[in-house]
Amino acid sequence: MPTTVQESPAKAAPPALSTRHVHAVAACYFVASFAALGLPPYLTRILPELGDSEAKWAGLLYIVPTVFGAIGAPLWGRLADKYGRKRLLLRAQLGLAVSFLFAGWAESLPAFTAALVLQGILGGTFAASNGYLAAALDGRQLSWALTLMQGSARLALVAAPILVGTLSPWVSPHRQYALLAVLPLAAAVMLAALPEPVRADEAAAEGSEPDNTGPNDDANGAPHGAEAPRQAPAPTSLRTLYLLEFSFVLATVVSYPYLIDLVEKRLPGLGSAASGVLFALPHVCYLLLARPVHTAVAHRPRLGAAAGFGCVAVALAGHWGAESPASFVVLRLVLGAGMTLGLVSLSALAADACRGRRPGRMFGSLEFISKAGAVAAGAVAAASNGVWGPAAPVVAGSAVAALTVLASTPTLLRTRWSR
Structure with missing residues (x-):
């Protein structure tokens, strides 16, 4: 081998x-x-x-x-x-x-x-x-x-x-x-009109799947086969990838359903158009920052994921006390930075985990995990809003992000700094 x-x-x-x-x-x-x-x-x-x-x-x-x-x-x-x-x-x-x-x-x-x-x-x-x-x-x-x-x-x-x-x-x-x-x-x-893609390593992957439960958590996002004479890091564990994907989707999506309601209660008279801009601001940040962030974290995605979860936790927690348009804008920008770091890092981890695995099967399962996180987010948002009001879902998202960082720090920060 x-x-x-x-x-x-x-x-x-x-x-x-x-x-x-x-x-x-x-x-x-x-x-x-x-x-x-x-x-x-x-x-x-x-x-x-x-x-x-x-x-x-x-x-x-x-x-x-x-x-x-x-x-x-x-x-x-x-x-x-x-x-x-x-x-x-x-x-x-x-x-x-x-x-x-x-x-x-x-x-x-x-x-x-x-x-x-x-x-x-x-x-x-x-x-x-x-x-x-x-x-x-x-x-x-x-x-x-x-x-x-x-x-x-x-x-x-x-x-x-x-x-x-x-x-x-x-x-x-x-x-x-x-x-x-x-x-x-x-x-x-x-x-x-596009070609049918063929994986060069598909024949080798046909007969076996990498161990998904072992300590396969050291990857730097480098292209497959780069510097092959050195010992290449093992692919990212699917268990780690699925856990981070579920937690990130839950932490971010849980804030969506009642955000406009929260903004309108805190800032009456702001207008629906301005509320919509605040809602969209993190997604605009992703569009503007994705390329430079990818350049920065592609070789250290675990560190990027940790930073992303941390920014999401801080930004969503801040929504609890936000009372002015300026504070909401700052918090939405911090959330946008966290979403960009998290999503780009998860993409790098998924690319690493795909090495030697069948991509259809892996991305189908990853989509299942992502959608399960979205469904859980909707349920948590509805339940928490019904009991504590529209600020509760964003605080719940902050708690999920913070707990993920605390629980996963040893894995998230075990990054190869040398190439």
């Missing part, structure tokens, strides 16, 4: 994907995400058209695609490894288009709910896109591609609700589901 590791750089074929291909995948995910990310905030306007006059089912329906997406992600990942990542990525885009058409045509609440279930089961474009990229890229190339995918998600999260709101005077948010189905269809057409 050692001989195989040292010879692999000479035998490895160049990556099947160019920078142009990576950008195309990220752009396709961006356009396909518009309906999935831009329309759920308008459920309170959609449901009265379907017979739920008080929109009492909005909270539950908001997480229906997430729940069923989590259930389906591991299966689709395994099928991608077996039948081809490009084929399963196309399936995900076409599945979104079909579910959006059904949602836009639905004339009753049960039919609309069934369409959201289909969206969760047939979608999964984020995991499919990551699996596709991981099948041809490695090391820093892959970690940057995953960082770019997160940027696509953040950009869609900021832009999609604005587009939906702009179209609302002419087309109701309900019917926009059918209208926006054209976007994943267009993405599928674009993706059809």
Whole structure:
């Protein structure tokens, strides 16, 4: 085996994907995400058209695609490894288009709910896109591609609700589901021209999986095979990666549902537009800072993750006492820095963990963990808000981030400083 590791750089074929291909995948995910990310905030306007006059089912329906997406992600990942990542990525885009058409045509609440279930089961474009990229890229190339995918998600999260709101005077948010189905269809057409990626190490990985439970927590994000004559660090433990992913999603997403309510209570008269800007500010920070942060933490992702969790903990705790626009802006900027550090570091850790593993299976499981964290965040936010008010969810997120740092410090900070 050692001989195989040292010879692999000479035998490895160049990556099947160019920078142009990576950008195309990220752009396709961006356009396909518009309906999935831009329309759920308008459920309170959609449901009265379907017979739920008080929109009492909005909270539950908001997480229906997430729940069923989590259930389906591991299966689709395994099928991608077996039948081809490009084929399963196309399936995900076409599945979104079909579910959006059904949602836009639905004339009753049960039919609309069934369409959201289909969206969760047939979608999964984020995991499919990551699996596709991981099948041809490695090391820093892959970690940057995953960082770019997160940027696509953040950009869609900021832009999609604005587009939906702009179209609302002419087309109701309900019917926009059918209208926006054209976007994943267009993405599928674009993706059809891309090559089928092939991993150079796939044959070696076919017969065995690395030990996921041992002390595989030392990785610096360097490309696979770099400096092979030296002893290469073992891939990141999946247990560590999944724990950090779940905790980070829970800590950050738990603050989303009631943030606008908190801002409006603390700053009456600020206006809905300004409240929306405060909500979007951390995501804008990611778009601006992702590249320099990736350069800084790609070789020490555990340190970056620790710093990210720490910034998130401090920023969310500060929301409890924020009473002025300036204090909210500062706290949202600190949260944006923490989100950027955390997401970029998690991308680097995922790229490292993918070495020698089947990417479809791993990213499908990672998507399950991420969506499970989002569902848990929604439940915690609803429960804490009902008891202590809209400031409680952000404090809960701060507690999760702080506890993760304290519990994981020995692992997070065990970083290789020399290359």
